[in-house]
Amino acid sequence: MKVYNRRMGMDALQVFPVSRAAADQRSGRAGRTGPGTCYRLYTESAYRNELLPSLVPEIQKTNLFPVLLLKSLQVENLLEFDFMDPPPEDNILNSLYQLWVLGALDNIENLIDLGWKMVEFPLDPPLAKMLLTGEMLGCTNEILTIG
CATH class of the missing domain: 1.20.120.1080 (Four Helix Bundle (Hemerythrin (Met), subunit A))
Incomplete structure (x- = not known):
């Protein structure tokens, strides 16, 4: 994700976890037009405790x-x-x-x-x-x- 870094005074690419809202939206896409399965590469505990409810504006x-x-x-x-x-x-x-x-x-x-x-x-x-x-x-x- 591109984020403004105040110390450097420029944009930088940073790795961020998705939000719970984005994860739920993506899982809704699996199987929308045909059979599908959503695989997440994090634990259910991480989903509940580490992901933000929604993205920072x-x-x-x-x-x-x-x-x-x-x-x-x-x-x-x-x-x-x-x-x-x-x-x-x-x-x-x-x-x-x-x-x-x-x-x-x-x-x-x-x-x-x-x-x-x-x-x-x-x-x-x-x-x-x-x-x-x-x-x-x-x-x-x-x-x-x-x-």
Whole structure:
């Protein structure tokens, strides 16, 4: 599963157990259109005691892009935004800080020109900045090769 790692400042692939809800949904698929059997590679005890009832909402483990997108939609205070499943406050504050470090936000958390350009790319903000900087420095081909 792709998860944002705050310490590294980028997405990383991590192995996670499925949730009980996902396991139940998958077992329901076995035999739906014909005879079938569901084999699980974990014990019943692990199913009951170790698997989460449902997955953690994506917004709670996300990276910088949704924060940049919300800023582009003129959301002033992300800490007071009415999220359906709010991410931890530390994630929001860290994302705002990282966007400031990238040069997307000014000191009062408003998008500046570079931030508005970064929003146009369907990429994580560090990659969008890398492309924009590559264009500015005249090395777009090299950036596309390594990016």
